[in-house]
Amino acid sequence: MNTNFEQAVIFFTCLIVAVIFHEVSHGVVASFFGDDTAKRAGRLTLNPIPHIDPVGSIVMPAMGALLGVPVLAWAKPVPVNPARMRDPRRDMLFVSLAGPTTNFLLMAVSAVLAKTLFDPSSVPFGVITYNNLPLGIKILFSFALVNLFLGLFNLLPIPPLDGSELIARVLPKDWLPGWYRFQPYGFLVLFILVFTTGFAGKILEPFANQLATFVFG
Numbered sequence: 607m608n609t610n611f612e613q614a615v616i617f618f619t620c621l622i623v624a625v626i627f628h629e630v631s632h633g634v635v636a637s638f639f640g641d642d643t644a645k646r647a648g649r650l651t652l653n654p655i656p657h658i659d660p661v662g663s664i665v666m667p668a669m670g671a672l673l674g675v676p677v678l679a680w681a682k683p684v685p686v687n688p689a690r691m692r693d694p695r696r697d698m699l700f701v702s703l704a705g706p707t708t709n710f711l712l713m714a715v716s717a718v719l720a721k722t723l724f725d726p727s728s729v730p731f732g733v734i735t736y737n738n739l740p741l742g743i744k745i746l747f748s749f750a751l752v753n754l755f756l757g758l759f760n761l762l763p764i765p766p767l768d769g770s771e772l773i774a775r776v777l778p779k780d781w782l783p784g785w786y787r788f789q790p791y792g793f794l795v796l797f798i799l800v801f802t803t804g805f806a807g808k809i810l811e812p813f814a815n816q817l818a819t820f821v822f823g
Contacts, residue, residue, distance in 0.1 A: 613748075616744055616748045617748055620745070620751075620753075621667045621679055622654060624709060624712065624756050625679055625680065626652060626657050627712060628709055629649070629681045629682070629683070629684045630650060630651070631704040631705055631707070632644070632702070632705055633649050633650050633685075633686070635700055635701045635704040636691070637650065639691045639692060639697040639701065640692050641686060641687050641688070641690040641697075643686060643687045644684045647684075647685050657681040657682055659680060659681055659682045662680035662681065663679065663681050666679055667679040683766075686698075695775065698774075699771055702768040702769075702770075702772075703768060705768050706756075706757040707757075709753040709756045709760070712749065713749075713751075713753035713757065714750075716747070716753065717746075717817060717821055720746035720747045721821045723746070724739075724821065726822075747821055750817060754813055754817055755810055758810055758813060759810070762796075764795055764796050764799075765788070765789040765790075765793070766792055770789070770792065773785065
């Protein structure tokens with residue numbers, strides 16, 4: 607298999623799995639706080655089919671992986687009804703943070719497994735590059751990296767990312783209408799940051815380097 611194609615397939619698959627876990631976690635925590643909307647919609651499942659958004663789950667990540675450009679990926683949002691929660695404003699904060707938290711936990715498990723299983727003697731001449739890693743280590747490290755990026759990216763305080771709920775939680779109630787009016791434009795701001803300024807990459811790169819240092823020493 608062509609090395610670049612193999613890498614694209616690995617990253618694409620890891621991204622889809624990570625996004626699904628991210629979305630399911632929102633529904634699980636919402637259910638814990640009294641909102642069973644996601645459960646009734648059949649979205650508390652790891653079966654990818656109910657979660658797939660044709661553009662966000664397939665087209666965008668596939669293009670990013672194949673072309674080596676920044677990726678915006680998403681699944682169908684898990685339906686949540688704050689009105690069914692006991693304390694909607696407080697509980698929605700936990701629901702939003704469930705996604706990034708899940709990604710960070712998956713990252714930690716994958717990174718520890720990769721570090722534990724990696725044998726430096728398996729790398730020719732002791733020079734570690736992604737291309738000469740054993741397949742299993744490639745998959746584990748890629749999964750850790752994807753979850754790191756997804757968790758950090760979603761903490762940006764820009765709608766519709768999960769971090770925007772932090773803003774909604776700390777704003778005075780009389781400021782919230784203005785914040786809600788801004789939300790429909792959040793995706794445009796996000797698009798500009800990712801594809802024109804390189805802002806997201808500059809934030810994520812130091813964390814990726816630290817992850818690689820942890821796994822490969």
